Amino acid sequence: MKPGVRTVFRWELAKLRRQKRTYLGLGASAIVPILFVVAIHFRHHHGRGDNFAFSSYLDRSGLAVPLVILLFGAVWMFPLITALVAGDIFASEDHNGTLKTILTRSLERWQIFAGKGLAAIAYAIVAILIDGTVAVIAGSIQSGFHSLQTLSGTIVSAPKALELVYVSLLVYLIPILTIAAIGLLLSAVTRNSAAAVVGTLMVSLLFQLIGILPGLGGAQPYLLSTQFNAWQGLLRTPIDWSPIIRAAWVCALYGIPSLGAAYLVFLRRDVAGG
Amino acid sequence: MSNTAVPPVEVRGLVKRYGELTAVDGVDITVRTGDVYGYLGPNGAGKTTSLRMMLGLIRPTAGSVRLFGRDPTESVTALEGVAGFVEAPTFYPYLTGRRNLELLAAFDGGDAPGRVPDVLERVELSHRAGDRVGGYSHGMRQRLGIAAALLREPRLLLLDEPATGLDPGGMRDMRLLVKQLARQGITIMLSSHLLAEVEDVCNRVAIIRTGRIVYEGEIADLKRTAGMTYRLSTTDDARALEVAGAQPGIEDVQPGPMITLTGEADAVAQLSRALVEAGALIRSLAPQSATLEDLFFSLTEGQGGEDFAVPSAPPEEPLAAVKAS
Numbered sequence: 001m002k003p004g005v006r007t008v009f010r011w012e013l014a015k016l017r018r019q020k021r022t023y024l025g026l027g028a029s030a031i032v033p034i035l036f037v038v039a040i041h042f043r044h045h046h047g048r049g050d051n052f053a054f055s056s057y058l059d060r061s062g063l064a065v066p067l068v069i070l071l072f073g074a075v076w077m078f079p080l081i082t083a084l085v086a087g088d089i090f091a092s093e094d095h096n097g098t099l100k101t102i103l104t105r106s107l108e109r110w111q112i113f114a115g116k117g118l119a120a121i122a123y124a125i126v127a128i129l130i131d132g133t134v135a136v137i138a139g140s141i142q143s144g145f146h147s148l149q150t151l152s153g154t155i156v157s158a159p160k161a162l163e164l165v166y167v168s169l170l171v172y173l174i175p176i177l178t179i180a181a182i183g184l185l186l187s188a189v190t191r192n193s194a195a196a197v198v199g200t201l202m203v204s205l206l207f208q209l210i211g212i213l214p215g216l217g218g219a220q221p222y223l224l225s226t227q228f229n230a231w232q233g234l235l236r237t238p239i240d241w242s243p244i245i246r247a248a249w250v251c252a253l254y255g256i257p258s259l260g261a262a263y264l265v266f267l268r269r270d271v272a273g274g
Numbered sequence: 275m276s277n278t279a280v281p282p283v284e285v286r287g288l289v290k291r292y293g294e295l296t297a298v299d300g301v302d303i304t305v306r307t308g309d310v311y312g313y314l315g316p317n318g319a320g321k322t323t324s325l326r327m328m329l330g331l332i333r334p335t336a337g338s339v340r341l342f343g344r345d346p347t348e349s350v351t352a353l354e355g356v357a358g359f360v361e362a363p364t365f366y367p368y369l370t371g372r373r374n375l376e377l378l379a380a381f382d383g384g385d386a387p388g389r390v391p392d393v394l395e396r397v398e399l400s401h402r403a404g405d406r407v408g409g410y411s412h413g414m415r416q417r418l419g420i421a422a423a424l425l426r427e428p429r430l431l432l433l434d435e436p437a438t439g440l441d442p443g444g445m446r447d448m449r450l451l452v453k454q455l456a457r458q459g460i461t462i463m464l465s466s467h468l469l470a471e472v473e474d475v476c477n478r479v480a481i482i483r484t485g486r487i488v489y490e491g492e493i494a495d496l497k498r499t500a501g502m503t504y505r506l507s508t509t510d511d512a513r514a515l516e517v518a519g520a521q522p523g524i525e526d527v528q529p530g531p532m533i534t535l536t537g538e539a540d541a542v543a544q545l546s547r548a549l550v551e552a553g554a555l556i557r558s559l560a561p562q563s564a565t566l567e568d569l570f571f572s573l574t575e576g577q578g579g580e581d582f583a584v585p586s587a588p589p590e591e592p593l594a595a596v597k598a599s
């Protein structure tokens with residue numbers, strides 16, 4: 001059988017299954033919704049109410065839970081989980097000195113790059129789907145699988161709301177994939193896992209910081225951090241596609257050059273260490 | 275293109291510069307089919323950098339590498355039939371030895387995955403194949419490195435310091451393995467900073483010093499160069515001068531407190547008998563310089579390494595040294 005991108009992808013997943021950081025990220029994805037639901041449970045008992053989006057709905061429908069987690073985890077938690085693997089995927093080869101081992105077999109560098117990139121993206125997707133699914137289940141146990149009120153005030157049925165939750169997760173993946181591309185770039189450039197993971201998270205937080213600087217309000221729609229909220233357009237009646245469409249091209253504007261640069265760095269680099 | 279027409283390794287004018295530092299400076303190497311080729315030099319001379327360029331891991335600043343006529347900087351297809359490692363072989367420490375080989379076999383494609391048990395057996399690692407590589411000793415990793423190379427069923431093996439860091443038993447095993455692989459018809463190029471290692475297993479050698487090749491040719495020629503000049507003292511030096519002057523194969527006979535002469539080992543042996551028969555009894559007959567070790571040091575450390583007179587390589591005589599050993 002001729003090896004290819006699929007071979008690399010399959011083995012990257014096999015390697016991820018053997019590494020602690022994989023479970024750290026996936027574990028966080030699963031535990032955060034559970035902790036969140038437990039917190040709602042106790043808040044309910046203490047009779048306190050807060051005023052963030054959806055907070056009033058948290059007790060009425062479990063389907064609000066994944067959306068509220070998206071709202072809070074948007075700018076740092078999922079970027080961190082994504083960066084945990086994307087930032088490590090090339091740097092770990094430098095750390096183990098294994099790049100020379102895999103680059104002297106029968107696969108071209110672009111195939112190794114593509115397989116690794118796809119594995120990092122697959123990990124981000126799995127982490128977010130786990131989070132969403134655990135949130136739906138835990139939320140439904142706590143507050144019931146009930147209909148949900150949208151941001152426009154209309155009520156959608158529980159099955160329709162469930163669909164909206166998953167489509168929201170998919171839209172949220174657009175900026176996450178950009179984060180993955182930035183993580184891959186930093187991983188290829190720094191050749192250091194910690195630097196790449198922290199650097200990726202810093203980029204994400206920096207965008208948010210720029211967003212709150214006075215006088216830069218005009219830049220807001222084009223910041224990466226803003227795109228993390230694009231999914232909220234789905235929860236309006238009728239659906240507001242404009243933030244989603246904008247997220248798609250703004251993220252492409254950040255993500256594609258990052259990915260391209262990562263590719264060139266990986267393709268052209270001298271493998272002198274290890 | 276037949277195998278014999280295209281040399282397994284053909285390096286021409288290879289240069290690698292890192293800013294001001296020139297790590298490899300115009301290296302020419304030709305490894306012929308069936309060679310066990312030693313790439314000898316002190317640490318930091320540029321051996322590993324050259325090998326990395328040969329494996330396509332580093333881009334040369336100038337010059338070219340051809341493996342069986344193909345350029346490894348262009349495509350990994352140039353490594354077809356080629357395997358090896360640079361510096362210590364590396365693996366994923368969190369995977370078992372077997373799993374590491376399975377990964378590399380998958381990256382090789384073809385029927386390499388089916389060869390995993392066999393290569394583990396050949397390097398005697400079957401009993402530890404289920405353990406994580408993180409817990410392997412240096413010697414075991416070295417052997418796993420050979421196993422990983424053998425997965426590719428190579429016609430050419432490039433090994434960087436294969437015996438370095440091994441205990442004496444491990445070094446002996448590695449030499450035996452290299453000889454065994456050579457007997458199976460695999461062309462081998464191995465680098466080393468240990469003369470004895472290269473002397474034992476190689477038929478041809480390139481000696482590199484500060485990025486430049488200071489000698490390339492047969493080991494046997496290098497040995498001849500090393501032992502060519504002798505000092506002689508007899509009971510009758512006047513008679514001895516006459517005998518030595520007339521003896522075939524003995525040249526450059528000079529009188530002095532000790533007579534000096536040059537000649538190959540066999541001719542010198544013949545001379546000793548002629549001297550005795552002529553009544554000039556030998557008090558002392560010894561090579562003047564130059565053990566191979568001395569020669570190596572003079573080539574790799576001395577000021578005039580490049581000027582050292584060495585004969586040009588005679589026509590191809592593949593595996594002569596190995597067969598003899």
